[in-house]
Amino acid sequence: METILHSQHKEVIIGPGRPFVVIGERINPTGRKRLGVEMANGDYHRVRSDAMAQVAAGAQMLDVNAGIPLADEPAILAEAIRQVQSVVDVPLSIDSSVVAALAAGLQAYQGKALVNSVTGEDARLEVMLPLIAEYGAAVIGVTNDETGISPEVDVRFAVAKKIVERAESFGIPREDVLIDPLAMPASAIPGAGKTLLELTRRVQEELGCNTICGASNISFGLPDREQINATFMAMLIAIGMPAAITNPLKPMVRKAILAAEMLMGRDEHCAAWLQQARQESSAAGAGEKGIAADRQAARAARRARRQRREDNK
Amino acid sequence: MNIEQMPLDELFEKMQDDLYDGLADEVVAATNETLRRDLAPQEILSKGLIAGMDIVGVDFRDGILFVPEVLMAAKAMKAAMEVLRPLLVATDAPKLGTMVIGTVKGDIHDIGKNLVAMMMEGAGFNVVNLGVNTDASKFLAALREHDAQLLGMSALLTTTMPYMRVVIKALQEKGWRDKVYVMVGGAAVNEAFAEDIGADAYSADAATAVDRAKWAIKHEKRLQQKFAG
Numbered sequence: 456m457e458t459i460l461h462s463q464h465k466e467v468i469i470g471p472g473r474p475f476v477v478i479g480e481r482i483n484p485t486g487r488k489r490l491g492v493e494m495a496n497g498d499y500h501r502v503r504s505d506a507m508a509q510v511a512a513g514a515q516m517l518d519v520n521a522g523i524p525l526a527d528e529p530a531i532l533a534e535a536i537r538q539v540q541s542v543v544d545v546p547l548s549i550d551s552s553v554v555a556a557l558a559a560g561l562q563a564y565q566g567k568a569l570v571n572s573v574t575g576e577d578a579r580l581e582v583m584l585p586l587i588a589e590y591g592a593a594v595i596g597v598t599n600d601e602t603g604i605s606p607e608v609d610v611r612f613a614v615a616k617k618i619v620e621r622a623e624s625f626g627i628p629r630e631d632v633l634i635d636p637l638a639m640p641a642s643a644i645p646g647a648g649k650t651l652l653e654l655t656r657r658v659q660e661e662l663g664c665n666t667i668c669g670a671s672n673i674s675f676g677l678p679d680r681e682q683i684n685a686t687f688m689a690m691l692i693a694i695g696m697p698a699a700i701t702n703p704l705k706p707m708v709r710k711a712i713l714a715a716e717m718l719m720g721r722d723e724h725c726a727a728w729l730q731q732a733r734q735e736s737s738a739a740g741a742g743e744k745g746i747a748a749d750r751q752a753a754r755a756a757r758r759a760r761r762q763r764r765e766d767n768k
Numbered sequence: 769m770n771i772e773q774m775p776l777d778e779l780f781e782k783m784q785d786d787l788y789d790g791l792a793d794e795v796v797a798a799t800n801e802t803l804r805r806d807l808a809p810q811e812i813l814s815k816g817l818i819a820g821m822d823i824v825g826v827d828f829r830d831g832i833l834f835v836p837e838v839l840m841a842a843k844a845m846k847a848a849m850e851v852l853r854p855l856l857v858a859t860d861a862p863k864l865g866t867m868v869i870g871t872v873k874g875d876i877h878d879i880g881k882n883l884v885a886m887m888m889e890g891a892g893f894n895v896v897n898l899g900v901n902t903d904a905s906k907f908l909a910a911l912r913e914h915d916a917q918l919l920g921m922s923a924l925l926t927t928t929m930p931y932m933r934v935v936i937k938a939l940q941e942k943g944w945r946d947k948v949y950v951m952v953g954g955a956a957v958n959e960a961f962a963e964d965i966g967a968d969a970y971s972a973d974a975a976t977a978v979d980r981a982k983w984a985i986k987h988e989k990r991l992q993q994k995f996a997g
Contacts, residue, residue: 724790725836750832753823757785764782767769 456630458593458665460516460546462566467515467546469633469665469698475716476516476698477709478548478569479509480669482535483520491523494531499538506539512703517543518571519560520550529559536563548595548700554582561590568592571700572635575600575614584625593631594622595667598654604637606644608653611636615658633667633698634658641683642676648687652694659695669700685711692719706735771801780815787820788827790840792847795820799848809855813892817848821890825975828883835879838974842886849889863894865985868910869920870898871954872935875928880954880974884920887974888981893918904931904938911948917991918981921967923954932957933965947993949984951977 457470469476482505484491490501506517519539521532532551539547548569549560557570572595573583587594596618598604598611605611615634622632636654639647651673655666670691674683685707691699692715703709710731717728771779779798786794795817802812824841827833833841867888871881878900889895896914898906911919919939923929932952939945950967962970968984971977984991 724840725834729834729836750827750830754832757788760781760785761789764769 462546478516478700479514481505495526514703518548528556532556533559533563570594588625638673640675667698681707689715783816784820792844795844829973864892866894866916867918868896868916870902871900871922872931873903876900877924881922883974904935912995926956
């Protein structure tokens, strides 16, 4: 099953066997006080630079959140989306739990968006699903409901099933519903990773729809979080999760994704992996690591010749 | 500029660059273009393909290129060789020598061994590649059948590399040890092990293997004896 999203000109396909889709999570004022203050004051320069930096680091989509306490979230979210779409051409995930803000965001967005997110609570489903259907957007369904987040795989699976079925009843096709199995902190809930993997498998096999998750929460409350997040990301890719919301600027996570994609056979000739290794070593020192100057010159000359031949065509 | 108008030195340079970047179609196109200009296949091989693979081999040895890239280059080389090989045979171009190569019994690793085979062929050797899991009798039969001067053995595992000693013993028993230059390599093998089992040379990489083989053909007069018995 494939979820197709688009911006002004770019299309992104999320689906099994497809390249793993990284949705950059940085444009979110939660825990970024300075960003929140700037956005509330109509200063979007950091929103724009974060957008460009994440896309440059390999994000195929971006999440945009404007959850600032006591601010006009609908207006700020809509403006943030316009600002992001003015500098990058990637599909966006519109991130809010406020219905009015989602409506304003969907109104401002050009393309087919992903809405992040709807829970399994009846009251939320009844309000949000018609809005999503109206704009022809896709949606992330989070596996909790009125009773909270169950530690039981069966209970959370039932919530996922309910969201998918309810979405279909509003005319949102199954391929436009991505289930987030909800990463819980492994520090507080032993085996949280295992539960998430089991739930992901069941959703894929029994509901057939795509899964996605914000993977960073798994490491909450522990030291060396980036290492845990990177490892977990590789595990998610291994069981076939096709997308995640994460920070592409974190080198360990980015490299874990590249390595996992390569190991899954989705990096032809290991080209992306080699490219990243070369970029890393050239960033680490002057020129490519451990390569004599004359050999570097030979490589540069080869590139120049290729460029010249291209230009002469 | 398309390749029909390209001066010959630029065309060879392009061929080498395309080989380096593993662009098989481009390398084949350049090979065909040089043939269209009535160049001798031997010259195309040495000035285009071998010169290009030399750079690939050295950059691989020095950690500048990696296995996927060398495999792509080798594939491009192979594609061009398919065009050239029949012509090389027809023109009866002199071969530097013949190498029988294989991964030893019990071992199925062949990436490095195939790289050596490809580089040897590119350098102008006749190469008989026996594949993987090769036992002593198969090595010996091939040496005799092809009148080979060089034997290349590869092993990746510490558990399989002792079999190289078995093959060398079999050569001794046949009285053939002096007729063959024995070269060994593979991840687990090193210089000390090569010496201990009585091999003639250890090579850590394909480029070094080619150099050693060239040296042996030039300097080891004993290798010109024919096989018998």
